[in-house]
């Protein structure tokens with residue numbers, strides 16, 4: 001082999017080695033990408049029926065089957081002490097937040113935990129819930145539970161004063177208009193999260209006042225058989241505050 005051939009062969013071998021090295025590095029990178037995909041890849045598609053089945057099985061095995069006497073008694077008699085109005089927000093389930101067992105609370109959940117003024121022509125489901133809870137279930141306390149970062153209150157705060165929207169959500173959250181007005185009158189410079197938090201709390205107090213427009217509530221409070229409680233769950237700080245009571 002001539003000197004030139006040896007040089008060419010050496011160069012060719014070096015080039016091959018470099019190529020192999022590059023291929024190795026590429027393979028390694030690809031492998032890492034595949035591994036990453038396997039670990040953090042997209043979650044499996046949501047299967048609601050599977051979730052329901054698994055969730056109920058968990059409850060049946062870990063709770064229902066272990067507390068047969070409790071559930072047998074509950075099947076015969078349901079006497080919850082609480083009526084609770086809470087938001088539909090998935091983060092504020094009162095049973096979860098307040099550690100309530102089945103049988104302890106009659107619950108209504110709606111956007112922004114509103115209780116409108118008694119009106120037989122409108123919002124009659126709220127009237128029906130209140131009547132049933134007091135007349136049949138004999139509840140002794142009514143809790144209105146507001147919460148932090150409420151989407152419904154956020155919508156209320158952003159609504160123009162003279163909105164006449166027929167949108168379902170806008171019309172519903174407008175029930176809190178008086179609370180918003182009251183907060184802005186006291187805090188004209190409030191804005192952003194501070195304003196929303198103030199309205200979230202004032203709206204709870206407004207709902208407590210509205211509850212008294214239902215005759216059964218008014219009588220129950222006057223007779224000291226029902227206590228009204230305004231509460232506020234802050235899931236950012238992990239706090240629960242009592243805003244006020246009426247009894």
Ligand SMILES: [Zn+2]
Nearest residue numbers: 087089150151
């Ligand atoms: Zn909410």
